[in-house]
Amino acid sequence: MRFLILLCVLLLLLINADIRLVNGGSVCSGRVEVHHNGVWGTVCDDLWDLSDAGVVCQELGCGAVIEAKSNAYFGQGSGQIWLDDVACRGNETTLKNCLSTPRGAHNCGHNEDAGVICQTTRDPCLELNCTQGEWCGEKDDVYGCFCNDNKNTHLISGFDTFGLSQFDQP
Ligand SMILES: [Ca+2]
Ligand SMILES: [Ca+2]
Numbered sequence: 134m135r136f137l138i139l140l141c142v143l144l145l146l147l148i149n150a151d152i153r154l155v156n157g158g159s160v161c162s163g164r165v166e167v168h169h170n171g172v173w174g175t176v177c178d179d180l181w182d183l184s185d186a187g188v189v190c191q192e193l194g195c196g197a198v199i200e201a202k203s204n205a206y207f208g209q210g211s212g213q214i215w216l217d218d219v220a221c222r223g224n225e226t227t228l229k230n231c232l233s234t235p236r237g238a239h240n241c242g243h244n245e246d247a248g249v250i251c252q253t254t255r256d257p258c259l260e261l262n263c264t265q266g267e268w269c270g271e272k273d274d275v276y277g278c279f280c281n282d283n284k285n286t287h288l289i290s291g292f293d294t295f296g297l298s299q300f301d302q303p
Pocket of ligand 1: 180182184219
C-alpha cells in the first residue's frame with residue numbers, strides 16, 4: 134500500500150513536470166523550456182552557466198551536466214521567454230527554485246534561448262520495445278511506437294513530451 138501511494142505521488146510529479154528539453158535529439162539534451170500558467174516558454178542565456186544547466190539535468194533525471202548552451206544552439210523557441218538572468222547555486226532540486234527575473238520579465242530574444250546537454254542520454258526507442266510492424270520515432274513531439282495503415286499513422290505507445298512518463302494508447 135505504501136508503495137502504491139509512493140508510486141502515485143511519483144506519477145503525479147512526472148505528469149506535472151514543468152520542464153523539458155526540446156530539439157536535442159534526446160530527452161536529456163535540448164532547448165530548455167519551462168511550463169508556467171499553462172504555457173511553455175524558453176529561458177534566456179544571460180548568466181546561463183553550468184550551475185543552472187546542472188539543476189535542469191538533475192531535475193529531469195538525466196545525470197550530470199556536460200554543457201550549458203547559449204545563443205539558441207538548439208534552435209529558437211517561440212512565444213514566451215519565461216526566465217532570464219538565472220542564477221542557481223547548483224543545489225536546487227528544480228530550476229523554479231533558482232534566482233531569476235520574475236516570470237516573463239526579460240531583455241532577451243529567442244536568439245538567446247538557453248540549452249543543456251546532460252550526461253545521460255535516454256533512447257526512448259530502446260525503452261519502448263515496439264512490436265513487429267511498428268516503427269519507433271518522433272512525431273509531433275512524442276517519441277513512440279507507431280503503426281501505419283494505408284492512410285494514417287497511429288501512435289501505439291510512447292513517451293510524453295517530457296520524455297519521462299511512458300504511456301499506452303487505448
Ligand atoms: Ca547563472
Ligand atoms: Ca537579461
